[in-house]
Amino acid sequence: MPELPEVEVTRRGIAPHVESRQVSGVVMRRSGLRWPFPPDLPNLLVGHVIRSTARRGKYLLLNFDHGTLIVHLGMSGHLRVLPAGHPPEKHDHFDLEFGAQLMRFTDPRRFGAVLWHAQADGDIEGHLLLRGLGVEPLACDDLAQRLHRATRNRSAAIKQVLLAGDIVVGVGNIYACESLFESGIHPNTAAKRISLPRYERLAAAIRRVLAAAIEQGGSTLRDFIGADGASGYFQQNYFVYDREGQPCRNCAAPVRRIVQGQRSTFYCPRCQR
Numbered sequence: 001m002p003e004l005p006e007v008e009v010t011r012r013g014i015a016p017h018v019e020s021r022q023v024s025g026v027v028m029r030r031s032g033l034r035w036p037f038p039p040d041l042p043n044l045l046v047g048h049v050i051r052s053t054a055r056r057g058k059y060l061l062l063n064f065d066h067g068t069l070i071v072h073l074g075m076s077g078h079l080r081v082l083p084a085g086h087p088p089e090k091h092d093h094f095d096l097e098f099g100a101q102l103m104r105f106t107d108p109r110r111f112g113a114v115l116w117h118a119q120a121d122g123d124i125e126g127h128l129l130l131r132g133l134g135v136e137p138l139a140c141d142d143l144a145q146r147l148h149r150a151t152r153n154r155s156a157a158i159k160q161v162l163l164a165g166d167i168v169v170g171v172g173n174i175y176a177c178e179s180l181f182e183s184g185i186h187p188n189t190a191a192k193r194i195s196l197p198r199y200e201r202l203a204a205a206i207r208r209v210l211a212a213a214i215e216q217g218g219s220t221l222r223d224f225i226g227a228d229g230a231s232g233y234f235q236q237n238y239f240v241y242d243r244e245g246q247p248c249r250n251c252a253a254p255v256r257r258i259v260q261g262q263r264s265t266f267y268c269p270r271c272q273r
């Protein structure tokens with residue numbers, strides 16, 4: 001499933017191909033994915049120029065003067081830039097055309113989304129899907145203070161609080177496990193019992209882990225925008241994630257797996273307290 005780093009790498013991959021480009025066509029090969037496509041999208045977009053791209057959590061934002069096209073990759077979606085006329089395959093549901101090139105949305109499981117938010121409806125941050133989101137971990141300069149302040153009454157486990165996404169976005173299962181390991185915090189610790197200095201270590205670890213994933217993804221960028229159909233999601237060398245029973249890379253104790261909220265959590269019982 002695409003997480004924040006994959007979405008950010010996707011944004012960086014498509015940006016040079018779509019920014020400042022005028023939309024020449026919109027192709028919708030079905031009526032929608034997770035939600036219906038806006039049926040008037042061709043009327044709304046053809047002839048208009050994408051001014052910039054942005055990302056909020058896992059939502060890709062293509063900004064026009066008169067609104068924003070919101071794209072979510074869902075469970076299995078990916079975007080590629082292809083030459084105009086490239087024959088579509090079974091799971092290619094949506095194209096934005098820009099003259100000689102097109103941006104194609106492929107989504108086998110169809111949990112993705114393409115939505116339109118008109119400028120006249122107000123700031124994009126107020127959109128139903130975006131307004132409950134926590135801060136961007138890589139753009140927020142007081143993440144530790146925010147985490148500390150927002151958890152003084154939360155007895156839920158810190159891992160669950162990170163996954164909830166209402167304080168900080170983008171810390172999915174893998175990145176929660178890895179950043180809790182890096183900061184030496186046991187995933188079951190009640191969020192309200194974690195001190196500010198420990199949140200400072202956690203915030204730094206979250207940024208480091210996400211930045212490293214984005215950097216690594218950048219080196220596989222070609223897969224995202226090439227014509228070879230590779231999904232482009234990248235595997236990394238994890239410290240604890242998916243390493244149950246294997247030796248901790250720091251202390252050699254066997255990595256443990258527990259289940260929290262129906263998701264697997266991996267941690268080192270010696271390094272994380």
Ligand SMILES: [Zn+2]
Pocket residue numbers: 248249250251252253268269270271272
């Ligand atoms: Zn260890």
